[in-house]
Amino acid sequence: MQSTFLKHLLLTGGILLLGSCQQSIECYLVPSVDKASDFHELQPHNSAALMLARNEAEHIQLVFKGQIGETYTIHRTTKDNGIQYSCRQITPVYGFDDALVPVEDDKILLTDTIAKLWITYRTTDKTVPGKYNEQLIIAGNGKQQKIKLDLHVYDVTLPTTPSIPATFGIIEKNLIDSTSEEQTLKNKLEWAELCLDYRMNPYFSTWLANSMRHEASSSPWKWDDSRTLAFLADPRFNRFAIPYHSLSHDELDGMLQSLEKHHLLDRAYFYLWDEPAYMNEYRLIGQYAREIHSLKPEAKVLTTFYCGPKDGPYKDKLFSVFDLWQGDTQIFAMSAWALQGNEANADTCRSLLKENEEWWTYVCMGPGENQPNLLLSMTGYQHRAVLWRSWKERTTGFLYWAVNAYAETDTLAFRKDLPEGDGILIYPGRYFHCEHPVVSIRMERWRDSMEDYEYLALLEKKIGRAKSETLVQSIYSNPNEFTQNSHEIEKFRESVLEILCQ
Template sequence: MYFDFDLDFLLESTYMRWTITVTFTIKRSERFMSVVSLKLTQISDTVIEDRFGVEHGSSEWYEALDQHYKWLLQYKISPYFCRWRENMRVLTYTCPWPADHPKSDEYYSDPRLAAYAVPYSPVVSCGDTAKDSLQREVEILRTKNHWRKAYFYLWDEPLNLEHYEGIRNMASDIHAYAPDARIMTTYYCGPSDSPLASNNFEAFLKIPEFLRPHTQIYCTSEWVIGNREELAKDIIAEIQPENGEEWWTYVCMGPSDPHPNWHLGMRGTQHRAVMWRVWKEGGTGFLYWGANCYEKAMSPSAEIRFRRGLPPGDGVLYYPGQVFSSSQEPVASLRLERLLSGLQDIEYFKLYASRFGRDESLHLLEKTGMYQGPERYTHEHMPIDVMRGEVFRTCRSDNNI
């Protein structure tokens, strides 16, 4: 069963929501569960602190973060918490407890978690210096089997040489303790005060060389590619997978309509096509900047207001349950449900590619009319049904289906 409408809407800057309950049963194979390795989503810990009135580092704080983390994990994405600092520097962490706490292994060993953020400095003040804390975290985590899932996210969208130098310095600190640590950097441009090339896109392409070896995961905005998806090949050509490098993408306030994104008011297939685009362009990961980034409020039941200056819905994928009822369980936006559907679509393509090759999976994506480019994708659900039916028909000899 599919829905092609969203019941979220804005009325005179006040968020409202209608709820319709539909009960139905879908029998599906575990083989088609979504691929968690593609999706990371930020949870703002300061939003939780303000709205739920919990003090940073208190037992209530740990309980609140644990609830939000576990709830979002069920959507087959890998959540991380974030605190914004000066000049777009970020403190990101998946587990609020330190590496020597039993909760750490519980979080990081969960098979649903595909990747986890390691904090560069203490999440809760413990009296140690930042470097002592970093060294202890890394030395413990490197002994674990789940270390392969670890990454550091230090700075969001650096803009000038000072920002890029900050990334280099922090990455050097990390690599001094763990040469195999992965650093992720999000960006959409090179340093504005020291152009790397004569035009913006050429400068953008030179960033991997400029940041190497201080970054291993290069995460770029889909805004840069626009409707010229052939540019993805130019970006990938600059990445060195043989040296452990990866190319990821992200969306935020852009790109805007008609391109795929998760803004309010976009069509259902437009939301779902975010993941189709990832598959076609060939990225190995995807990042979303916020799941609960509403305007500041001091009560769980306070009305939801989207942040000023951003497209409605940007940075918001779920809502506090207290806004709508006495329930304390978060409420998913339909956009979050469509995100999950898009991840499940990728699982179909992964299965098809495992049997017939990636090129054939891309041919299937296009010939069914699902997705041909960021401005050319289906507005109807029939092509999705056709794609899934074709995968089932051609792969049904697999005993696991």
């Protein structure tokens, strides 16, 4: 007797799930925006489909059941089709499924009765558009399961250089190898390259003399090292940070002259002070900025803030910074928390900008509750919506203060004064028996958010802002109202891809 064939339709994180489950190994395919631990809310499946542009990564979470101590293999049967593949095991960090540990030699050792895998396919700008049939084979303990994955690569290419600057701090002291300066430089280069690979523009971050005075530099090497200019010319950089406090006046002049000579000055910025709160701090920023602008008036200074001054005649007036910093600061980087979830405040910020000024936003500690952020306690939808918000509120940049802000340099302990996961998106590989740094699920979701931003940037160029805003309403209305349904995300992505291909 022929069994009944059941079709399930589920659009998620680039996934269209179809098919029937073979019971050899009970497998579940979970959307990348959802928790893998919620697999029991789904029906078992052994086939799926992914949609991608060129220069894009898409994911599916694969969950199957077994016994502790069992060893399985997972094998990709397709080779050399121009699409990259990776398989990583979802590993808990302090009770949160977050670290993505590479599966070595295709072998999976179960430390629980549930195996949770993060499967990624990634196209390049050279990938030929079309449909691809992928297959994974899971085997172990006399059982086997084939997973069929149908990929549709659209004739749309996401840009190598991000459309919006997204700068991410790397705490420099946490990468220092006390026994080897050469190893420290290798660490810095590896972490910077990893960030660039995820559409993040890295900068090495140091707070000076127990203050909020801040030194930032995107190059792993000193500004006058011969390798620095080549590194900063990488097309994956939209913006990069350059040092100030550690330079003499003549060195500062030399650096600015060199950047101008090599046509890189327009992408450079200084990050001199972090979240100034008092008028004397404003005056110091002005002093530093005037020295910079005396050498190159077009140079850009970035200043972060979450409040107005806490003293003086403009005490507690948030928007006063746009006037108080005029001429000294060109990039006003504002905490999204300070907007209080009100898009009218975003409109006000944009209206206060003068010529050649920019308004960026950042997330740090807040915003909380249901708004977009990258905290561990938040949902995948909140992680994914971070750049949706930036596009909707028309910010011109995004900043995230740190990817490795551990409480101690030699542990994975989170800082107790911060929400769990704040300032941590990458883990040192040694804690997971890995040679290289280990990225988090939240970092993958952030890149997905950035790729969504690229979709929207291309869409806006093709059909205009008004029509694009109408389409984005299907997934995002405001910081307090956005989709919690992966089907809606994929329906939106498919609609955009179809329009862009016309």
